[in-house]
Amino acid sequence: MRGATPETVREARESGDPLPGTNGFAGHLDGALARDVLGRQPIFGTPDDWGFSPSDVDAADPTPVPAGHVRDDDGDRRVWSLPDPPVATDDAAAIDALRAAIDNSLTGLDGEGLAVAFSGGVDSALVARGAPDAPCYVVGFPDAHDVAAARAAAETMDRDLRVVELTHEDLERAVPEVVAATGRTNAMDVCIALPLYLVAERAAADGFDRLALGQGADELFGGYAKVVEPAADDRVDATTVRGATREVIESLPDQLERDVLALRAAGVEPATPLLADGVVEAALPLPDHLLATPDERKVALRRAASEWLPPSLVETDKKAVQYGSLVSRELDRLARQAGFKRRMDDHLGQYIRSLA
Structure with a gap:
């Protein structure tokens, strides 16, 4: 077990x-x-x-x-179904409960063999707080948003940052390895798994066997654009922020399977403190306005984090890893250079399968 x-x-x-x-x-x-x-x-x-x-x-x-x-x-x-608790009616109590759950989950995270995947957003900054002795790793092409954001955040937190600077050769080599590990060839899954695999591979080469990540925060706390005004967004069926967030949470098993398989194939075991049972339990009752509004996403998480992190990190917006690292953009560039033009049906998926 x-x-x-x-x-x-x-x-x-x-x-x-x-x-x-x-x-x-x-x-x-x-x-x-x-x-x-x-x-x-x-x-x-x-x-x-x-x-x-x-x-x-x-x-x-x-x-x-x-x-x-x-x-x-x-x-x-x-045997087990995700709870559907009543909506919290006391904002301060809900945020206090979330802060306590996060603090409890982060306790004991640090230790020998641990590195942190770090993009400079509030999620990874919280995780890094729980592992003060662990080096932080960011992955991306030289002009990637995540690399710049991580450098700024690491300086603010006075942390050791190691940059995994990608090349096209890295992507071409890693695509078949990711496909073999995950069993997936669709473009979205591969573009998400690639930066995770490559940052984990570097951490493993440096001697680390655990990689702490902020996975689950976007799903649990209303981090996606599609949950902000769900009644007007055809990407979700729900008409409330809380209902749309629940839909996104229910997508986690498929996503986590992909990510865990990619990380283990690279040589590390993932550590995901923001997905601990206590944190999930504190997230589920959050009302719409503590999840996402037109002005702010992950509202409760940011308020909870404000006790530990400076405003510049609490308020930072983060891009999805495939975009923040520029992996999606550069894999598309490679596909077009190889003759898989955008006018073709699923051109990027076809390119991935040609490499695999």
């Missing part, structure tokens, strides 16, 4: 408690496979032939256990 003791998972299975105080778990338990409610630990195969990545499984088609499910010889059975 990864991420929790068998006793903890057994008790959670018997009680149906979806957030039993872990950072996610998966493994073999009493003749069955189990995966936590947010899918923070992926697991594949059958109770007789299983592993933590598809390559661990001998079966021709190793399928992932769905998040929140137990898989036994009779198939998949949902």
Whole structure:
């Protein structure tokens, strides 16, 4: 069992408690496979032939256990569902609860073998606060937004920053490695996984075996543009900010499977303190106006962080990693240079498959 003791998972299975105080778990338990409610630990195969990545499984088609499910010889059975608590009505109490949950999750994060993936935004700055002795790594092309933002933030926090400066050759080499690790060839998944893989690869080469990331913050706290005015955005079905945020949270298992597989293939184990059960539990009751407004996203997270971080970091907007690192732009450039023009259907996906 990864991420929790068998006793903890057994008790959670018997009680149906979806957030039993872990950072996610998966493994073999009493003749069955189990995966936590947010899918923070992926697991594949059958109770007789299983592993933590598809390559661990001998079966021709190793399928992932769905998040929140137990898989036994009779198939998949949902055991855990994400809670749907009442909306918090006391803003100050909700933010205090969130701040306490984050502080608790960050306690003990630091330690030997840990590095921090750092983009200069509030998410990674919070994680870096919990690991004051760990070096910070940023990945991107020389003129990338994330590189400039990370340099400024690292100077503000007086942190050791190591820049993983990318080249086209890095992308061409890493694409087939990411595809092999994740089993995915669609352009969006590969563009997201590439910078994670490359920064993790450098951290592993420097001797680190854990990489702390701010994953989950955008999903839990209203970080996406599509949740701001959901009734007018066809990318979500919900008509409220809280409902749209819930939709985004429910997309986490698929995203985390991709990211965890890429990071492990690069040689590190991810540490995601902002996805700890306590933080999730504090995030779920947040009302619309503490998630996202037309003027601000991740409202509650920023207010919680303001106790620890300077305003310049609390207020900083962050680009998605594939854009902030310029990986998406430069992979598209390589595709067009190779003859995969934008007028072609799925030109970037075709290029990725040609490399894989």
